[in-house]
Amino acid sequence: MKLMNSVKSVVLGTIAATVLAGTALAADVTIRIGHLNPADPTESHSGAMTAVFKSLVETASNGEIEVKLFPNGQLGKDNEVIQQVRDGIVESSISSAGGVAQHYPLVGVFDIPFAFPNIYVSDKVMSLESDFGKKFAADMDAKTGLHTLAILDSGGFFAFTNSKRPIKTVEDMDGLRIRTMTLPTHQAMVNSLGAQATPLPWAEVYTALQTGVADGEMNPIPIIAFAKFDEVQKYLSITNHVITPYVWFMNGEFYEGLKPEHKAIVDWASEVATNAGRGISRIIEASDKGLPKLAEKMEINAVSPAEAEKFAAIAQPAVRKLIEEKFGAEGTDMLNALMADIDKYK
Template identity: 70%
Template sequence: MKLKTLALGAILAGSVALPALAQDVTMRLAHLNPEDPLKSHSGAMASVFKSLVETASNGEIEVQLFPNGQLGKDNEVIDQVSAGIVESTISSAGGVAQHYPLVGVFDIPFAFPNIGVASRVIDKDSAFGQEFVADLEAETGLKVLGLLDSGGFFAFTNSERPIKTVEDMEGLRIRTMTLPTHEALVTSLGGKPTPLPWAEVYTALQTGVADGQMNPVPVIAFANFDEVQTYLSLTNHIITPYVWAMNQDFYDGLSDAHREIVDWASEVATDAGRSMSRIIEASDEGLAKLSESMEVNVVTPEEQAKFAAATQPAVRALIEEKYGEKGLQMLESIQSSVEAAKF
């Protein structure tokens, strides 16, 4: 599959030149993942956004990219965006949770029946997406440019044994993001949650600080976890969001023409990122790559039901305990959106 040629053609085809605008603007965009647009969804988003914005503005806007966590951890970069030190970041739920804990409402296990429904709900223009984005913006003061999944449904990897049943989770030290909902999920399965920042995960798996971790297949692939993990178990237990945020004052200070470019370019780039995750999953860079060096198993629907029975009450109880009525209302809203999004 000539992904590089296809991706480049898509980027160039979408870059429509507009008349020169009145002011020069520099925009710094940070994210945690590889710069190569064929390796990660945020890499694709950043590359497409840069191409579209710089071309459409005839060079009046320069987009500087800072991939691979160059500017710090997710939550640190969000702080920088809030302070106006950096203009924009594409952040994981773990980073967002430090500033907006209600991002945990996405973490009800097995809430989304398939990736099609998830894609329709985890979108800033969906009914739930509009409600979620409005509340996040009100609570943080950030401008949200995009909302999408973090790469697909989560799977477990570990170096001890295949995870085929709930009982197989017993005692496993599983790295999680610093999300209480993820910690509650692992605990409810009999595992031992080990919250760690992204930059420390590979070494923790390599040295045995953690037995395993959970992430979507594209993330497991580009992080090369197959080098330090033996088993990959496709549980599809949760799917979490990535949030693309911008400093609100910077956004408001753009000219009307520049703001229009940023709006449509970020929408197109978010769609590109969502699509790239699906392409990676299906290509030689995704599950096929991991299968060469890992033992892969698919958890059956019957066992998934047992995973759901063990985890859903614990995560729901945590959301109620930590976020009260607002959390339950948001949870009911996302569940209603899921039902409405089903064919």
Template identity: 70%
Template sequence: MNLLKKLAIIAIAGFGLIAAPAMADKTIRLAHLNPDSPFESHSGAMAAIFKNLVETGTNGSIRVQVYPNGQLGKDSEVIQQVRDGIIESVISSAGGMATHYSLVGVFDMPFAFPDIGVATKVMDKNSTFGRKFSADLEAKTGLKVLGLLDSGGFFAISNSKKPIRTVEDMKGLRIRTMTLPTHEATIASLGGQPTPLPWAEVYTALQTGVADGQMNPIPIIAFAKFDEVQKYLSITNHVITPYIWTMNGEFYDSLSAEEKRVVDTAAEVAVAAGRGISRIIEASTEKGLPKLGKKMEINAIEPAELEKFASLAQPAVRKVIEEQLGEEGIAMLDVMMANIEAVK
């Protein structure tokens, strides 16, 4: 066992001694990357609702302990903790999951989803695509998928140098990406310099100039306070990535039929609320675009120009998917694209 795992076990055991009530028969330790407040992030809302519904639904026999703000480590590390049974559950980003299940990269086909309505229908564990995706992930990782939803909406690109109105404006900009080859290919195909960094390092990188900009959904840009270190925000809507909520498969299998029903129902309700809070934050005068507009210069890219972005980015990303994910990656991508066409 490496040092990281030992430290994680010691830390979590310490928290458990302080927090776990004597009457709880089982504990679900749930980690996520974002603020704990249900009004600041969708994963905060999901965790709060899940905790309430599980604890009340089991009459306190299952306790849910929430670890927000990446307290237990980097995203990919925490997923490993779940796989190892050190903790029970995590709501994770595509970037974190990619090191454990590479086919998450199919979501990164640029401009694949025409609007948030279509994305909501397809990016769901019960959609035609979602069922295939979840079953494959579970078979290859041993994790149980509790939920699949967008990470907060379509991505926009912010930077500290200039507004992005055309493909030419991307040239030379160092844009932070998740550690996803598909995201890196998107930025590189448009003339930018992809700068993959862990989430915990992004604010400082933008502040110090290690990266000129970044790409994320509006709610994430808002709660991360990137408006403090970025001047320009361009609405590109070029990609929408998932958050994937998983649980240790052995722990889930150890639950009774009634406990599974409570957990599954709580997760389903929590995901629905998470989607809703993301849409609310996007539109909110306090946390969405209106808030960001107080400090940032915001522009929407014209549809004709976005077609140029798509014509460059889509072939580059499909090539990466084919090269890195092989035939099964292309097959999974084709299922997703077919589902998109079916629900348009």
């Protein structure tokens, strides 16, 4: 009995010490991160990134930094969350090109169709380590007051889905109402191919496809899968026509105000988390959560290389013209820097 009482005292003492230690080590910095995608780290790259970031930051800072996650668009539409970060209402966001474009329109330079030959090249170019990535992030940060923690792809190359017919040739695009992000470059690309661009915010896409407001949409395979578009779309056509960035932002003043040791933790953790995000996108594509899952309900076809060249011959000039006309010399310079980096890593 004495032994049991002694054990009980030790256990209770340990619990009390732990509670007191938790109080003493209460976080003195809070980082709130908003994103559009599922929280489950096995379902989306931003879910994986935020889960890894939270674990690394809170552990490495010994509890001095607390990370709070707001997935599934809890804080609002993408562009609204970026504005909240700019205003200092929340500290961070992982945002799609559609949201970024409303704060930094030059993100549209990524949208030259068929510019990236494969995922290796896109990983190299869509990075803060590339010559283009450094130039792009520096300009974006200067114009928005934000600090860019990472640039990565939105989940892979885009495919088209629709409820009308398989897309095998350019002619199959004729008359289809294709939902796009609110990106003029995406709208120009879709319209040039004979379809009708229908720009809508992410929160409205599923319902638009379900009700016929839009016939189809374009997204990477992981996004098509977790968004359950197979429930409202019959055809999936693998075109690999474009790959767009997600950008991980942090409020500039908040970031600069961090203690050096905290800043180092944030830099390191965001880099590791971004690598995890890239990895989970590739895993989803290759696993039964990707194409095999979609194939259970959808008819899938791949556009031939010869037909892809026809798509590119029409869409590339249309998007390039828009960038040059809309952004002038600045847009042309940024586009040329992008294409130079693509050529470098080919």
